[in-house]
Every structure is written in structure tokens, then in C-alpha cells.
Amino acid sequence: MLDDVRSSQLHGKSEYSEDRNFQGRSYECMGDCGDFSSYMSRCHSCRVESRCWMMYDRPNYMGNQYFFRRGDYADYMSMFGMSECIRSCRMIPMHRGSYRMRIYERENFMGQMYEMMDDCDSTMDRYRMSHCQSCHVMDGHWLFYEQPHYRGRMWYFRPGEYRSFSNMGGMRFMSMRRIMDSWY
Template identity: 85%
Template sequence: MASLVVLERHLWLTLTDIKDAERTRFLDALVSSTGLFGPAVKGFSERYSEAQKASQVMRHFLPKRSSSGSSAHKRAPSTPRPTKPAKQASQPSPAADAQRQPRANKRFPFPQRQGPRPSAAPHSAHPLRFKNPDSLAGSELVPQGGTGDSSQSKTRISFSFSFVEILRISQHNHEDKFQVTFYEERNFQGRSYECTGDSGDFSSYLSHCHSCRVHSGCWMMYDYPNFMGNQYFFRRGEYADCMSMFGMSNCIRSCRMISMHRGSYRMRIYERENFMGQMYEMMDDCENIMDRYRMSHCQSCHVMDGHWLMYEQPHYRGKMSYFSPGEYRNFSNMDGMKFMSMRRIMDSWY
């Protein structure tokens, strides 16, 4: 965390036009939980305001330059000098041109700036204004400029979040993305076990599981350890009696989270093993492959995009199986199941 704070301070200071002495004070400031620079921001704002007020006071004591005095000291007209006859033009040599070049061009062989120099913006007494000085969140810096709305007279830089805050928010959202709580008894009673990832066997935490709350994410539950046995799909919601709701003969023993997929869905189903026989490519849900493709069953598939659920009966009934992207050459290894309907796991379910 200390390295992130130092990195964020360097990033903020590179956007400003602060002197090296002031930068050292910001970098050496103690790390505070209230903000990135802590009380150093308040002290710098106060010093900046005092310096602006002092400069305004000094302007009242400085004499103003009079425009009439310059017109009084005019040069007298000089007598014209006799002109010399023009010499015959000759082709200058390269060596002579090199000697005539000014010394600045020899030291700095860079192209000179063309056109008039930009005029500096008028000095302003506006101090640094912060909506939240402690964290610099939603800040508005007005280091120079007047009251006009042009970009040359007023410079504004607005920020919504700092780097450390964005990192903390993204980490918090990532941790809360998948979470489920299991309970021993029905109606969320008895001992509980909170899970945020795959769990091959949580029998050491609970003797049995009859209810659960899925706070976020989509999960596949298994009635045997190590992701074996019958599969059950759980999405966000409350399940007061899992066994009666899904017709389980055994309670949940292991679980696996399903990562979110955003994009297109593609899957090819085959009538026979090893991708043989009739082939159809699917991109949406199918309630009955017999009605749509005139297939009695499918024995292999190739999931190219997305996550899918396949059911042994039409209209998404019966036993189910979860299929992630990959090749599945033979369904006979899965207890001889024959699938008749398929559906996609949508990102809106998370």
C-alpha cells in the first residue's frame, strides 16, 4: 500500500506546476487515512492564498509606467548620409555563410520558433479550490486565468476518483462477485459456511446442507465431493429448502462457480460420438432439438463461446450438465445421458 501511495503522489505532482521544494513537502508528508496527501494539501492552499494576497498588495506600491513620458523623448531627425555605389553582386561562398551564422545557431542547431510568441495569461488571485481537499476527489484547479471562459484565460482540471480509490473499489467488487452461504438446516438455520470460490468438499464445515443464499454469481452444486454426482444450477437468490426444490436425494457436498461471459454464444452439436453424424450450430436457446433439428439425441458437442446448460428432457427438464468452452467427444462417459434441450447462462443472471 505504501508503494501505491508514493506512485499516486508522483502521478498527481507531475500534473501540477509546483516548485521542487513544495513537491518535497508533499512527498515527505505522512500517510493519512483521510486522504492521499493528508494535511499537506491544506497547508499548501493557505500558503498559496497568502502569496497571492501579498503580490496584490505589492502592486499598489510599484509605480505605473507613464505612456506620455515615452513620447517626450523622441530622437531628432538625422541628416541623410551619402549613399555609396552598390558593389557588383557576387556569389557568396559556403565558408562565408557559415561565418555569418550567429553563435546561437551553432550552440542550438534546432529550428527557431515561427510567428509571434504567445502572450502569457493575466495573473489571477484565485487560490486552489478543492471540493474535497483531503482526497482531491472531484477537485477543480484554477492556477491561472481571469473570469473569462476561454481556454487561455482559465484552466480547469476535474477528477472523479484517485488511483488508490479506483484500485480499492475494483478489488472490493471483485471480491463480492461470487459469494454463497450454506446452512445446515432449512430456512437458513443452524451452522453456516460462506464460500467465495470453488470448494471440493465442505463436509468439514457442515455435516449437511439443506438451504443456501446465493448473494452473487452463478454456481453449479454437486451432491458428492470433488464435483461428482448430480449437478444443480444455482443463480442469485434464496433457497430455503434445496432438497425439495430440486428433488435431491442427497444434500450438497461441493460447489463450483461459473465465470461470467459477455459476448456471443456458439455451440455445435453432433448426432454421434467423436463429432460424427449430423451437425448443427446453435447460437441461442433450444427447447427441443427434435422439433428444431429432427435429431433424436446428440452424443458429442463442441462449445466455442459461452457457458451452456444441457438437459436430458425437452423444455429444460430432467437432469442437467454444465458445459464450458471445450470439446466433448462422448456423452456416454457421463452416465449415458442423452440431452434434448440446451440453454445459455446469461450475464444478466449474475
Template identity: 75%
Template structure:
């Protein structure tokens, strides 16, 4: 931000393309409604500003430098217009900030004097939950490479991002986030709802009921901005299991009937259709001896799935019927199986 002008100036317009009534601002403004009822375009003539879609510098925020923003709502993907703004003063000296892995300056600490496009790559930090800005003005982003939602940090101590952003109500859920690195049997202890998630490392099985019950879905590394639509779920994640990496061989015996009865076949690799390969109409029990597996109700790894870790599974009907609310899954049969391989991680 070293190229900021000393005095900032931004002009807001009621309508898109700089039409309608306008208001010129050269300082912080906590509530735009005192001057205009709506704002759909703006022009930054000098300096840099942070704009917010809530009053009192709350909600989603966006950094604006010199330029024209004829339809910023489409550009920022906002559903509401600017309600407040801060002028960012020019800073000509050095830049210095300490970032911390945990709240209240706990965990790993790293002092920064320049930009960082990915704290995981540079510092092996999974999270940054507090910071102390000592010199200069900074922008912090939720995603690597300066992407995603942003936050303006001026000199000061920021002890708890969760509380700070949670109080901002309108950060699109950013304020109420929970990081998990192990099994979690009941998410309600940490948050009342969950509509998006990001897997940064490893693989997880997520469930729409507590205690690892209900419908389940396999998640590998990636972003799930609206997983309920993606999975066809009507309820959000309520529990999850971390799937440990397995580097050895894979071995599972599948049986045609309950309690290891009927045909038996030993598998050491994926099978996209047990009917085609083994002439089995049903798989009603199994013994997983090595590795972690996914079993699917339809051929070609389609339909609802089930995570199988090493152990004996004597009766799928009883096991799944006892899961309560599986949407008829108690009568489900498995028709294809896949190993959870190293490559998934």
C-alpha cells in the same frame, strides 16, 4: 447467463431455513465435508453456481442463481445434500457451441449461437451425444423446454456423454442409457438393468425375458419413469420389438379351438368382448392377415396382453407355454382384441 455478477458468493447452512452453522464460498469447492458435515439450505448473494450432490463435481447437479433456497432438497427432489459446487464465471462475449448426433463428433452437426428448447423440432436430431463448446457457458437438459436433469458445459470438447456421465455415477441412470430404433433380442448386451424408458417416436412391445419372451407390454409415445410399478412387473425389460406403422386395412380370423378348429369369426375392427359379440368362450388360435393387433386375456382390453403381427398362430397354449416363465400364461385365453392404429403413433 449474461446477467452473472463478476464475483460469485454463496453461503451454505447446516439446517433448513438458513439455520445452524454456515460456510461462505466464493470459488469452486470440490468437497464440502472439509467445512461442514451437512447442508440443507443456502443463499446465493451474487453470481451463479452449479451445485452437485457428490464430491468432485459429480452426481446430480443443479443451477443456482441469486436467491434463497430454504429447502433445496425438496425443491430439487434430491435425497442427498450438496457435496461440491462450481462458481460459473461471467461471460460477456458471444456464445457458440457445436452439437453432434453421435459420440466423438460423429453424425449430424449443428452450430448454435442461441438457446434451443427442442433439438428434435429445430434440427431433426434424435440424440446429442457429443459437443464442442467454443464460447460461453451453457446448460444442457435431458428433456425439451429446459426440463429434467441438467448438465453444466463450460468451454471445451465433450466427446462422449455416455462415458462422461456414466463416470459420474449418480445421475439417476442418465450415464447408462441406450437408444433403440429396432428389435432388440437381448438388452444385457447394452445395459445390465433398465428401470425407466422414454418412447420418443413410434410404438414398441417390451418383454421381461430375452428373445421376446415372458410378460409383454405395449408402449406408445410417452415417458415411463417407473414402468415396473406401472405394469406390476417384478423384473425389468430384457428385450423389445419395434411395431411398424400399418396404414392399410386390418383383418384377422379368430378360432375357438387349436389348429383353426371350432367357431371362426373374421374381424376387421376392435372387439372388447368376444363372448358378447360372438358367443365364444375361448379363442385358441388365429390367423392375422393384415395389420398389427393386441390381444388381451380379459374383456375391455384388460389383463395381460400379446402382440400379434401378420402370421398363423395355431396353438396359443403351446406358443405361450413354450415361452417359459409366463406365470401361468400357457393356459391363458384371449377375450378382447384391438388394432394398433396410426393414431397410437
């Protein structure tokens, strides 16, 4: 029992059920899963026991993204207004330390650049930038939102260089939030 608790704290743990209210077949996940179809035909409820997770409505971490913290989601589709059920998931590692990234006005790190170390509820209000088209995440894990004040569709960014957002389904990001260790 103690080993199970330690393992879920280190690796994360989430459980997915075919039907609402945790009914039907279920699948327990302790890390990234690129495709639920070999474990269940559909997924309509989930329970996040530890860590934070990004859920995707298509296999292989594609499609719309949804952020889940620890908790029970007996009917997440109604809660989040989703039209498709979860098809893949990715665990977000905990990050302790500073957060730092650069956002750019244009693709390929061109145009105006701003360095961020905290949340930004509106790039227009803070930087007079209607949206950014590329970024370089140096430290931490971030959620980008298509509308100001952390609304609309979201996208998860981990450390790395993102030269162009044009291949992200036409997303235009206007607010950013750090994924804090206090959320876990």
C-alpha cells in the same frame, strides 16, 4: 464493507447452512469447493449472494447437477426434489459476448453436426435429432437438459471439447440453454 461488495461481485459469493432455513453451522464460499465435508457434515439450505453456481450432490463436482441463481434457498431439497444434499459447488464465470457451439449426433464429433448460437428447446423439433452424443463449446457457458423444453436433469458445459456423453451417467441431452449475463 465496499471491498466485500466488490470481492463478491468479482468472485461470487454463496453461503451454505447445515440445516433448513439457514440454521446450524454455515460455510461461506467465494469460489469452487470440491468437498464440503471438512466444513460441515451436511447442507440443507443455501444463499447465493452473487454469480450463478452449479451445485453437485457428490464431492469433486460429481453426481447430479443443480443450477442456482442469486437468491435464498431455505429448503432447496424440497424445492428441487433432491434426495441428497449439496456436497460440492462450482461458480460459473460471467460471459459477455457471443455464444457458439457445435452439437454432434454421435460420439467423437461424428454424424450430423449443427452449429448453435442460441437456446434450443428441442433438438428433435429443430434438427430432427433425438439426442446428441458429443459437442464442442467454442463460446459461452451452457446448460444441457435430458428432456425437451429445459426439463429433467441438467449438465453444465463450459468452453471445451466433449467427445462422449456416455460417461455422464447415461444422460441423453435434448435441449440446451445459454447461461446469460442477465441471470447474474
